[in-house]
Amino acid sequence: MKRIAAAFALVLSASAQAGDLSSVGNLTQEQFRRLSEDLGAAVSYKGVTPATPLGIVGFDIGVVATTTDIRNSSVFALAGAGGKSDIQTAKLHIYKGLVAGLDLGGFIGVTNGVSGEIYGVDLRYAFLDDTLTTPAFGVRASGTMTNGLGAVDVSTLGLDFLLSKRFAVATPYAGIGVVRVMSEPGVGGLQEENFTKGRGFVGLNVNLAVINVAFEAEKMGDNTSLSAKLGWRF
Numbered sequence: 001m002k003r004i005a006a007a008f009a010l011v012l013s014a015s016a017q018a019g020d021l022s023s024v025g026n027l028t029q030e031q032f033r034r035l036s037e038d039l040g041a042a043v044s045y046k047g048v049t050p051a052t053p054l055g056i057v058g059f060d061i062g063v064v065a066t067t068t069d070i071r072n073s074s075v076f077a078l079a080g081a082g083g084k085s086d087i088q089t090a091k092l093h094i095y096k097g098l099v100a101g102l103d104l105g106g107f108i109g110v111t112n113g114v115s116g117e118i119y120g121v122d123l124r125y126a127f128l129d130d131t132l133t134t135p136a137f138g139v140r141a142s143g144t145m146t147n148g149l150g151a152v153d154v155s156t157l158g159l160d161f162l163l164s165k166r167f168a169v170a171t172p173y174a175g176i177g178v179v180r181v182m183s184e185p186g187v188g189g190l191q192e193e194n195f196t197k198g199r200g201f202v203g204l205n206v207n208l209a210v211i212n213v214a215f216e217a218e219k220m221g222d223n224t225s226l227s228a229k230l231g232w233r234f
Contacts, residue, residue, distance in 0.1 A: 020080060020081065020114070020115050020148075020149075020150045021076075021079045021080055021081050021114055021149050021150030021151065021152050022079075022080040022150050022151075023078065023079050023080035024079050024080070024150060024151050024152055024185055024186070024187050024190070025151075025185075025187040025188070025189060025190070026078050026079065026080075027075065027078055027079055027185075027190065029190060029191060031072075031075045031078065032183075032185055032190050032193060033193050033195075034071070034072040034075050035072060035075045035076065035079055035152075035183075036152075036154065036181060036183035036193045036195075037071070037072070037181070037195075037197070037221060037222070037223070038068070038070050038071055038072055038075075038076070038087070038223060039087075039114070039146075039149070039152070039154045039181075039183065040154060040156055040179065040181030040183065040195075040197065040220075041068050041197070041220045041221060041223035041225060042066075042068040042087040042089060042111070042113075042223075042225070043089070043111075043118050043144050043146055043154055043156060044142075044144060044156045044158060044179045044181070044199075044220060045120045045122055045142035045143070045144050045156065045158050045179075046064070046066055046201075046216060046218060046225060046227050047105065047122060047124075047140060047142070047160075047162075047216075048062075048064050048093070048203060048214045048215075048216045048227045048228075048229045049095060049105075049173075049203075049205065049214060049229075049233075050130075050136065050162070050164035050166075050171045050172075050173040050203070050205045051124070051126060051130075051135075051136040051137060051138040051162035051163055051164040051173055051175075052126070052129070052130040052136040052164055052166060052171060053097060053101045053102070053103055053124070053126040053129060053136070053138070054095060054096070054097025054103050054233075055097045056097055056098065056099055057097065058095075058096070058097030058103075058233075058234060059094070059095065059096055059097070059232070059233070059234060060093075060094070060095035060103075060105075060212070060231070060232075060233040061093070061094050061095075061231045061232050061233075062093055062212065062214070062229040062230055062231020062232070062233075063090065063091070063092060063093070063229065063230055063231060064089075064090070064091045064092075064093045064107070064109075064227055064228070064229045065088070065089070065090050065091075065227065065228050065229075066088065066089045066090075066091075066225055066226065066227040066228075067086050067087070067088045067225065067226050067227075068086060068087050068088075068089075068223055068224070068225040069085065069086050069223055069224050069225075070084045070085055070086055070087060070113075070223075071222050071223060073085060076114070079150075080150065081113070081114045081150075084113050084114070086113060087111060087112070087113035087114060088111065088112040088113055089109050089110070089111050089112075089118060090109055090110055090112070091107040091108065091109030091110075091118065091120075092107060092108055092109070093105065093106075093107040093229065093231075094106060094107070101125055101126035101127070101129065101138070102123065102124065102125055102126075103123070103124040103125075103126075104121075104122075104123055104124075105121065105122045105123075105124070106119075106120060106121045106122070107119070107120050111149075114149055114150075115148055115149070115150075116146050116147060116148040116149040117146065117147045117148050118144055118145070118146050119144065119145050119146075119147070120142060120143065120144035120145075121142065121143055122140055122141060122142035122143070122158075123140070123141050123142075124138050124139070124140040124141075124162075125138055125139055125140075126138035127139070130164065130165060130166045130171075135163055135164060135165040136162075136163070136164045136165070136166075137161075137162070137163050138161070138162050139159070139160070139161055139162070140158070140159070140160045140161075140162060140175075140177070141157075141158070141159055142156075142157070142158040142159075142160070143155070143156065143157050143158070144156045150186075151185060151186030151187050152183065152184065152185060152186055153183070153184040153186060154181065154182070154183045154184075155181075155182045156179050156180060156181050156182070157179070157180040157182075158177055158178070158179045158180070159177050159178055160175045160176065160177030160178075160199075161175055161176055161177060162174070162175040163175065164205075169206055169207050169208060170204060170205070170206050171204070171205040171206075171207070172202070172203070172204050172205075173202070173203050173204070173205065174200075174201065174202045174203070175200070175201050175202075176198070176199070176200045176201075177198070177199055177200075178196055178197070178198055178199070179196065179197050179198075179199055179220060180194070180195075180196050181193070181194070181195055181196070181197065182194050197220050197221040198220070198221070199218055199219060199220035199221070200218070200219055201216055201217060201218035201219070202216070202217055203215060203216035203217070203227075204216075205233070207233050211230070211231075211232065212229070212230075212231050212232050212233035213228070213229065213230055214227075214228070214229040215227065215228050215229075216228075216229075
């Protein structure tokens with residue numbers, strides 16, 4: 001929870017200290033692949049929201065903080081970002097309900113641990129709505145891109161299936177999917193790394209009318225991400 005709180009503080013302070021991956025050219029191809037796996041896990045789309053559709057007048061607005069553990073700390077040090085144990089991201093995230101079970105979402109965010117910005121969009125479709133007798137079940141397509149990670153550019157494409165069930169103010173949810181990571185080194189001597197990782201996640205959304213909070217834990221490859229959201233859902 002301390003790392004999640006630190007990521008929230010990052011939203012309020014634009015002057016977070018971070019490495020800039022300025023020495024990516026020092027890496028071997030295998031090391032760049034490992035760096036890309038950690039970065040891909042950190043910047044991939046994390047919805048932190050249940051499968052229940054919002055409806056045509058619905059909104060879900062919040063600040064999301066995520067901390068992702070780093071499996072290759074020594075590689076980050078070689079790349080110029082220092083020996084990191086995690087990457088924190090903080091995002092302003094907005095969902096808008098559309099017609100026929102569709103929701104459109106997007107975010108803008110920043111990172112702490114490696115300096116940069118993240119942008120993402122997603123489109124969700126609920127095959128089933130959340131009722132007294134059935135859970136909500138849907139599919140989500142998403143994409144993210146980065147800017148300012150030194151010479152490195154990382155983008156992701158994701159496809160996930162989500163299941164959730166509302167119980168009064170609390171809605172637990174879970175999902176599985178795949179993420180395609182595309183990582184460009186931006187320096188000579190290294191080739192682009194493109195790979196696909198599976199992931200699974202569980203979460204809990206609590207809507208208290210005046211405020212909405214949500215928590216999510218994700219496992220993507222060898223990386224674990226913990227997210228928390230604070231905002232409004234109506």
